[in-house]
Each structure stands twice: as structure tokens, then as C-alpha cells.
Amino acid sequence: MERFLGDVERRAFRFARIATDNDDDALDLVQEAMMTLAQRYANRSEGEWPPLFHRILQNRIRDWYRRKTVRDKWRHWFGRGTDGADDESVLQGVQSSEPALDEAAARRHAGKALERALHDLPLRQQQAFLLRAWEELDVAETARAMGCSEGSVKTHYARAVQTLRRVLGEHWP
Amino acid sequence: MTDQQPERARRLVAAAKDLLDDQLTRLDQPIVDRLRRARREAVEAGPKPPRRLWAAGLAAACVGFLAVSLWIWQPAATQPIPDPEDLEILASAEDLDLYEDLDFYSWLADADVRT
Numbered sequence: 117m118e119r120f121l122g123d124v125e126r127r128a129f130r131f132a133r134i135a136t137d138n139d140d141d142a143l144d145l146v147q148e149a150m151m152t153l154a155q156r157y158a159n160r161s162e163g164e165w166p167p168l169f170h171r172i173l174q175n176r177i178r179d180w181y182r183r184k185t186v187r188d189k190w191r192h193w194f195g196r197g198t199d200g201a202d203d204e205s206v207l208q209g210v211q212s213s214e215p216a217l218d219e220a221a222a223r224r225h226a227g228k229a230l231e232r233a234l235h236d237l238p239l240r241q242q243q244a245f246l247l248r249a250w251e252e253l254d255v256a257e258t259a260r261a262m263g264c265s266e267g268s269v270k271t272h273y274a275r276a277v278q279t280l281r282r283v284l285g286e287h288w289p
Numbered sequence: 290m291t292d293q294q295p296e297r298a299r300r301l302v303a304a305a306k307d308l309l310d311d312q313l314t315r316l317d318q319p320i321v322d323r324l325r326r327a328r329r330e331a332v333e334a335g336p337k338p339p340r341r342l343w344a345a346g347l348a349a350a351c352v353g354f355l356a357v358s359l360w361i362w363q364p365a366a367t368q369p370i371p372d373p374e375d376l377e378i379l380a381s382a383e384d385l386d387l388y389e390d391l392d393f394y395s396w397l398a399d400a401d402v403r404t
Binding site for chain 2: 117118121122125126127129130139143146147150151153154155156158159223226227230231245246249250277280281284
């Protein structure tokens with residue numbers, strides 16, 4: 117179990133970080149997912165752990181997102197704005213042609229722009245993209261992890277790719 | 290156009306994957322430490338002991354037994370049979386004050402008889 121969690125913890129953190137845009141919240145979500153897997157499913161075969169862990173983590177992220185939506189509505193009513201809302205362009209730095217930017221800096225900028233663009237996607241599109249493109253789950257596995265139909269996964273994924281291409285620009289990367 | 294779109298999508302996905310993998314290697318050390326701590330806590334917590342379903346079942350059976358016992362052994366219902374006279378009083382539209390002071394009127398009637 118420890119080896120499995122060690123293998124997935126960084127990716128899990130990045131998943132949660134992209135969704136929450138907050139280190140502490142992301143760490144809490146990953147810790148809850150790890151604890152749930154260890155307490156409830158430690159006795160299952162190792163082959164079952166990856167889909168179970170993804171399912172637990174995605175559910176935790178979705179719950180967090182719902183709570184945030186409610187919280188943001190209250191804040192909006194009281195005129196305090198939303199968490200982390202800013203107008204920073206996702207293209208900042210990505211399409212810069214400044215020669216001073218070395219390759220490492222350009223990658224960092226591109227990485228930040230990608231993270232912002234992913235964060236701004238609707239949650240289900242974000243999940244579908246990350247699970248399919250990054251985690252390389254197939255459609256059926258992604259559907260199980262997200263708790264939806266395979267058709268929904270295909271739709272969310274296609275829309276995510278379309279939006280990312282539009283937001284990040286035709287020349288990215 | 291239709292050939293270019295999947296190709297562009299493939300390039301975007303490949304680049305995104307590359308960048309996301311790259312970011313994994315650049316996590317801040319405090320975050321890596323907290324992840325390690327969380328992992329160890331989860332492993333040490335281990336699986337929860339199986340729920341004691343038999344205890345819950347026993348408790349439910351006891352409650353059921355008690356409920357059935359009370360239902361069976363309760364004294365026979367002793368609903369008072371309504372007195373026709375009461376019914377008459379309740380059905381009448383007369384002022385109920387008369388019946389509330391019935392003792393007084395009985396005494397008055399006796400007093401009239403004696404005088």
C-alpha cells in the first residue's frame with residue numbers, strides 16, 4: 117500500500133492542485149483520499165487500487181468544488197468576490213517572443229499557463245482531460261473514475277481539448 | 290482541416306502531458322514532505338476493523354422483541370363505553386354552563402322541595 121501511494125501521491129497532488137488552485141486544500145484532499153483507500157480497500161487486490169484511488173480522489177475534488185461553489189455564492193451576495201479570481205491572462209508568457217527567456221523559463225511559463233487553463237475548465241472537462249491525457253486511462257476506466265457514462269467522458273474530453281486549444285492559442289506550445 | 294485538427298489535438302495533449310510530468314519533478318520540498326507524512330499516516334491507520342454487524346443485529350432483535358412483547362402483553366383496551374346521557378349532553382346545543390354547575394342546580398332543586 118505504501119509503495120502504491122508513494123507512486124501516485126505527486127500526481128494526485130497535481131490533480132487536486134489544478135482543481136483547487138490551493139496547496140493546502142489539495143494536500144487535504146489527497147490525504148483524505150489516501151486515508152479512505154487505506155482504511156476501506158487495503159484488503160483488495162493491488163490491481164484494484166488505482167481505479168479505486170482515482171474514484172475516491174475525483175469524488176473528493178467534486179465535493180470540494182461543490183462546497184466552494186456554495187461558498188462563492190455567499191461571498192458574491194455579500195459582495196466579497198470569489199476565491200482566487202483574477203484576470204491574469206493564461207497566455208501570459210506563453211506567446212512571449214522575448215529572446216531573454218531561456219528554455220527552462222519558457223517551460224515554466226508554459227506550465228503555469230497550462231495549469232491556469234486547466235483550472236479554468238469546467239471541473240468535469242478538467243477531470244476527463246487529466247485522466248485521459250495525463251493518467252492515460254482509457255474511456256471506460258475514466259468513466260468509472262468519474263462516475264459517469266463513457267459517452268460523457270468523450271464529450272467532456274473533446275470539449276476540454278477544444279477549449280485548451282482556443283485558450284492557449286494555436287501556436288502553443 | 291479535418292486532418293489537421295486531430296494532429297493539433299495530439300500535439301497539444303503530448304505537450305500538456307510533457308509539461309505536467311515536468312512539474313512533478315519540481316514540487317516544493319515542504320509539499321513533498323507533507324505528502325510523505327500523509328502517506329505514512331494512511332498506511333499506519335490501516336484497514337478499519339470490520340463493522341460489528343452482529344452487534345447491530347442483536348440490538349435490533351432485542352428492540353423488536355421488546356416491541357412485540359409490549360404489544361402482546363398490554364392490558365386489553367378498556368375504552369369506556371359512552372354513556373347515552375353524556376352523548377345527549379354533548380349533542381345538545383344548550384349552554385354547557387348548566388351542566389358545569391349541575392351540583393348547584395341539584396342542591397337548588399332539593400332546597401325548593403324542602404321549602
